[in-house]
Amino acid sequence: MLGKLRRLNQAVSEIALKESERLPSNERRRFLRSGLFTAGGAMVGGALGGLSPRLGAAQTQYPPEIPSWTRSLGAGVVSDPYGVPSPFEKDVIRRNVPWLTADKVSSISFSPLQHLKGIITPNGLFFERHHAGRPEIDPQQHRLMIHGLVERPIVLSMEDLQRFPSVSQINFIECPANGGMEWRGAQLNSLQFLHGMVSCAEWTGVRLSTLLQEVGMKPEGKWLLAEGADGAAMTRSIPMEKALDDVIVAFAQNGEALRREQGYPIRLVVPGWEGNTHVKWLRRLEVGDKPWMQREETSKYTDLMPDGTAHGFTWVMEAKSVITSPCPEMPVRGKGVCQIEGLAWSGRGKVKAVDVSVDGGRNWQQAQLREPVMSKSLTRFSLEWNWDGSPALLQSRVIDETGYVQPTLGQLKAVRGTNSIYHKNAIQTWQISGDGSVTNVQL
Amino acid sequence: MFSFDKSSRSISGLCSGLMFAVLPAFALAESAGHYGYGSPATEEQIQAWDIDIRPDGQGLPEGSGSVEEGMGIYETYCSSCHGAFGEGMGRYPKLSGGEGSLTEDRPEKTIGSYWPYASTLWDYIHRAMPFFAPQSLTDDQVYALTAYVLNLNYIVDGDFVANKDTLPQVKMPNEDGFIWEDPRPEVTNVRCMEDCKDEVTVSDSAADKNLTPSTTGPLDEGLTE
Numbered sequence: 001m002l003g004k005l006r007r008l009n010q011a012v013s014e015i016a017l018k019e020s021e022r023l024p025s026n027e028r029r030r031f032l033r034s035g036l037f038t039a040g041g042a043m044v045g046g047a048l049g050g051l052s053p054r055l056g057a058a059q060t061q062y063p064p065e066i067p068s069w070t071r072s073l074g075a076g077v078v079s080d081p082y083g084v085p086s087p088f089e090k091d092v093i094r095r096n097v098p099w100l101t102a103d104k105v106s107s108i109s110f111s112p113l114q115h116l117k118g119i120i121t122p123n124g125l126f127f128e129r130h131h132a133g134r135p136e137i138d139p140q141q142h143r144l145m146i147h148g149l150v151e152r153p154i155v156l157s158m159e160d161l162q163r164f165p166s167v168s169q170i171n172f173i174e175c176p177a178n179g180g181m182e183w184r185g186a187q188l189n190s191l192q193f194l195h196g197m198v199s200c201a202e203w204t205g206v207r208l209s210t211l212l213q214e215v216g217m218k219p220e221g222k223w224l225l226a227e228g229a230d231g232a233a234m235t236r237s238i239p240m241e242k243a244l245d246d247v248i249v250a251f252a253q254n255g256e257a258l259r260r261e262q263g264y265p266i267r268l269v270v271p272g273w274e275g276n277t278h279v280k281w282l283r284r285l286e287v288g289d290k291p292w293m294q295r296e297e298t299s300k301y302t303d304l305m306p307d308g309t310a311h312g313f314t315w316v317m318e319a320k321s322v323i324t325s326p327c328p329e330m331p332v333r334g335k336g337v338c339q340i341e342g343l344a345w346s347g348r349g350k351v352k353a354v355d356v357s358v359d360g361g362r363n364w365q366q367a368q369l370r371e372p373v374m375s376k377s378l379t380r381f382s383l384e385w386n387w388d389g390s391p392a393l394l395q396s397r398v399i400d401e402t403g404y405v406q407p408t409l410g411q412l413k414a415v416r417g418t419n420s421i422y423h424k425n426a427i428q429t430w431q432i433s434g435d436g437s438v439t440n441v442q443l
Numbered sequence: 444m445f446s447f448d449k450s451s452r453s454i455s456g457l458c459s460g461l462m463f464a465v466l467p468a469f470a471l472a473e474s475a476g477h478y479g480y481g482s483p484a485t486e487e488q489i490q491a492w493d494i495d496i497r498p499d500g501q502g503l504p505e506g507s508g509s510v511e512e513g514m515g516i517y518e519t520y521c522s523s524c525h526g527a528f529g530e531g532m533g534r535y536p537k538l539s540g541g542e543g544s545l546t547e548d549r550p551e552k553t554i555g556s557y558w559p560y561a562s563t564l565w566d567y568i569h570r571a572m573p574f575f576a577p578q579s580l581t582d583d584q585v586y587a588l589t590a591y592v593l594n595l596n597y598i599v600d601g602d603f604v605a606n607k608d609t610l611p612q613v614k615m616p617n618e619d620g621f622i623w624e625d626p627r628p629e630v631t632n633v634r635c636m637e638d639c640k641d642e643v644t645v646s647d648s649a650a651d652k653n654l655t656p657s658t659t660g661p662l663d664e665g666l667t668e
Contacts, residue, residue, distance in 0.1 A: 091659045098656065098664060102534035106574075112658070132577065145484055145492055153484035160481040189649035192658050214478060225495055231577045233570040235495060284492055291623075292495050293560045295567040302621065304552065308545035314625045328649075329658050355634070360643035364636045393643060397632075405632040415630050419550050423627075431645065440649040 089115075094125055097193055100181070105133040106232075108175065110196025113322075113343070114329040119170070119378040121199035123254050128261045129175050129197070132231030135281055139265040142229065144249070148287035151216030158265050162251060164206040164214070169248070169271065170377045172345045174198035174317050176274035176301060176422035183418040186442045191327035194428070194440060198320075198345070200378040201262075203269045205250030208243045212287070221287040225294075226268050229283035236277045237291035238270065242315075246271045246376075249282060272347030272376040273315040274422070276301050306417030317347035319406050320425035321354050321381070321398035332436035335389045340367070341382045346400035350374065353399045354381040360393035360429065360443055361408065367396070375401075392432040393441070409442055494578075496566040500611030503565065506582040507606035510599065513591025516584050520573045529553070529595045539595040545620065555596030559621050561613040565589045565605075586610075 061067035085092065094109040101107040109128040111121055121127075128134070139158045147153035178197035181187050188194050208224070217240075224243045228234035238247070250269045251258060258264045263280030270277045276296055291297070291313075303311040321344035326332045340358075344351045350373055355364040370380035381396070398406045409426035416423075431441040496502040518527070526532050529539030541551025550556075554564060569585045571577050580588070590605040599605075599613060649655065656663035 093662070095656060095658060095662060099654070114658070132571065132574070145488065147484050147489050147493065153489060154481040155484045155488060156481035163480050164478060185647040186649040187652055187654050189652070189655045190658050193655060214480075227495070231571065231574075233494070233577065235570070286493065286495065288497075290497060290499070292566075293498050293563055294495070295563050295571075298559050298563050298621075299552065299554075299557065299567075304545060304550060304557075306546070308550075308620065310545075310557070310621050311626060312621050312623045314627065316625065316627065318627060355636070362639055362643060364634075364639070366636075393645075397634075399634055404628050405634050407630040407632040411630050411632055429645075431648065441645045442647040443643060443645060 091115075092125070094128060094196075095192060097181075097188070106131050108177075108197060110192045111199045112192050113196050113198075113324050114191045114327050116324070119200050119343070119372075119380060120254060121201055123201070123256065123259045123262070126173075126199040126201065126253075126259065126262055127175065127197050129275060130230070130232075130261075131234055134260050135230045136260065137229060137264060137281060142265050142283070144266060144282060144285070146211060146215050146285045146287075148225075148285075149218040149221040149289065150212075150287050151218065152214075154215055158251065161206060161249065161266065164210055166204055166206050166251075167248060168202055168204040168252075169246070169269075170200065170202045170372075170374055171269055171271040172198055172200040172317075172376065172378050173269070173275045173278055174320075174345070174347075176276065176314075176317065179424040179426075180421045182440075182442070183413070183420070183424060186440050189328045189440050191322070191324060191329055195322045197275070198343075198378070200345075201253045202255065203248060203250040204252035204255075205248040205266070205269065208247040208249065208268075208285075211249065211285070212244065215287075217287055220289045223288045223291050225284075225286040225288060225292050226277075226279040226282060227284040227286075228263075228279045229281040234276075234279050234281075234296060235292065235294040236279055236296055237294065238277060239291075240287075242270065242273070249285075270315075272317060272349075274301065274317055277315060301422060303416065303420040303422050305420065311420075314423060317345075318423065318425045319346035319348065319351070319398045319400040319404050320344070321351075321396040321406055322428045323356070323394055323396050323430060326394070326432065326436075326438045327430060328438045328440060331438050332387055332432055334436065335387055338385045338387045339382055340385050340394065340396075341380065342367075342396050343378050344369075344381055344396070344398040345376070345378050346398065346402075346404070347376060348404065349376065349401040351379040351381075351398055352401045352403075354379075355397045355399075356381075356383045356385075357395045357397070358385060358392045361395050361397075361427070364397065387432075387436075389434060391434055393443070394430040394432060394438075395427050397427050494566070494570055496562045496569075498560040498562045498611065500562065500607055503562070503607035503610060504582045505607065506586055507604050508583050508585070508587025508590055509604045510587075510590045510594040510601050512583075513587035513589070513594075516580075516588055517591050520580075521588070524574060529592065538592055542597075542616070545617070553596070554592060555598060555616060557617050557620075559615055559618045561589070561593060561598070561610055561615055564592060565610060568592075 092112050092115040096109045111125050111127045142158055144156045175197035179194055222240050224238045226236055248269050249266055251266050253262055266282045267280040268278050268282055303314055321342055323340055323342040325341045332338050340356055344354045354367045356367045357364045367381040367383040373379050406427055412426045429441050429443055431439045524532055524535040525538045531537035537553050539553055539555055541553045541556035544550045544556055565585055568588050586605040590603050593599045
């Protein structure tokens with residue numbers, strides 16, 4: 001067995017050496033000096049893995065060439081005990097807009113929607129919104145307290161919590177300020193920054209109804225306060241009707257423990273409601289008879305209307321859709337058939353239909369929805385478009401199961417003015433130029 | 444070479460044993476709706492963690508603080524970010540000003556111009572400020588800071604002393620400016636499919652505005668203003 005491996009390593013080293021001959025002489029010297037070649041025995045394939053991308057322009061790997069990765073061994077199991085994306089995907093990351101906030105500790109990062117291929121956001125790419133940074137919580141030390149108007153106030157360890165029956169549900173989470181920079185005009189030329197404050201995951205956790213039954217809610221209990229254990233001690237009041245409907249205390253996200261950025265070890269998931277209500281790093285649930293009027297439901301997350309009044313408790317995320325390809329980051333690749341693809345979602349339930357326009361909303365065509373179509377989840381849509389190379393204005397418009405039709409920006413602004421910050425779910429327009437490039441425009 | 448067989452046999456044996464032991468008991472617990480997990484929350488535990496304050500004053504602790512006391516504490520712990528008069532440094536939030544601006548083109552939503560309840564100020568300072576050291580202030584300090592910030596906004600006089608009786612009586616200027624009921628859906632679009640409008644004109648474009656960080660390569664730290 002060992003002898004066989006050694007022979008193999010020798011073969012790999014030989015290939016590596018041969019490959020290095022194709023490198024420019026200075027590169028080759030560096031390669032040989034680096035010891036990658038002699039260490040090849042210990043690395044199997046690893047040496048080649050490091051080498052091939054550097055060959056770059058020097059050599060192609062497609063037909064008729066037999067690729068180097070076909071003529072060598074790859075990395076062994078547990079080379080990455082916790083798997084990470086290919087290094088070629090290094091640009092697919094969350095990004096922030098430095099000018100938007102005073103500090104990264106109270107800030108936002110955006111999901112790279114332009115690269116996401118399904119309805120599930122990979123855990124490392126889920127958008128972030130912290131108000132006092134991301135705490136590092138030891139789950140052994142973390143506790144959830146449930147008290148207030150209940151018969152039996154309790155303190156649960158994370159192990160206690162996971163003993164309750166759990167459910168899994170796929171739900172999007174969207175910050176109500178998603179797109180909020182665009183009320184006064186088109187500013188950002190990027191899908192990621194325009195709409196990347198929405199993500200979607202499978203959440204596993206314990207229903208609030210299970211926990212509230214456990215503690216014996218008193219009949220006066222009409223509201224629930226959820227509080228985080230971060231430095232913002234984030235709090236939101238949630239009416240009991242919603243709490244008992246479909247809210248869960250989640251401990252897992254896409255099958256693994258929540259990411260720290262998403263509230264590790266536990267967070268609230270409040271399906272269809274604005275992201276801020278999905279309190280992360282949850283430490284306390286209090287039952288009361290009135291809302292608490294916390295800073296996050298008075299000073300923030302209320303909508304200022306043109307007449308100077310403000311709307312509070314505007315929790316639901318109304319239906320929204322956006323074309324994710326093409327988009328500013330993903331131009332049209334050439335004349336001919338183009339798959340227009342996008343995402344649609346509604347905080348009120350399922351997506352019923354999505355229409356697409358290529359002429360700025362004059363005429364519309366119904367797109368195809370891609371299964372699965374689930375309540376309060378991202379839903380994919382697509383439409384085949386034969387692009388003749390002339391300028392076009394692409395839009396998508398979602399209709400949800402309540403019959404609500406996604407509004408135009410003009411319609412939305414006519415009612416809400418330009419100062420409400422939150423809940424900008426208007427139709428997005430992408431301008432396609434003759435060269436296939438895509439620009440964020442407003443009509 | 445591998446020993447799949449051996450291990451799988453022992454794992455399945457283990458599982459079936461567990462099934463027999465656990466299933467009946469679990470079904471019982473679920474039907475009773477009470478599991479008895481965790482431990483009862485003690486009065487002491489609840490008191491330490493229950494920090495929320497309601498507009499009617501519920502939750503406000505003993506103690507008090509005056510505008511004058513608040514001034515010194517504010518200068519030490521708050522003014523570096525929020526400005527000596529609450530005007531806000533850089534992009535840190537303003538804590539004062541903006542009265543009457545809510546209908547203007549550029550409204551300033553501050554404690555004085557926007558916040559509906561004074562209790563929220565006590566609650567928030569206590570739970571989240573100062574930003575770098577949340578929950579480090581004493582109750583008296585929080586009362587004093589609340590009094591001082593209210594005074595910065597001309598909501599209370601200079602001799603105001605905040606405590607659990609006086610604070611709930613402070614009426615905020617914009618209390619009646621809020622509607623606590625969601626009027627949405629408030630915008631109606633119709634699902635027109637053909638000839639939906641005569642004219643399409645582009646009114647604004649993000650091209651050449653130079654506000655968009657790069658979405659390729661490493662994180663773009665430029666464009667800070």
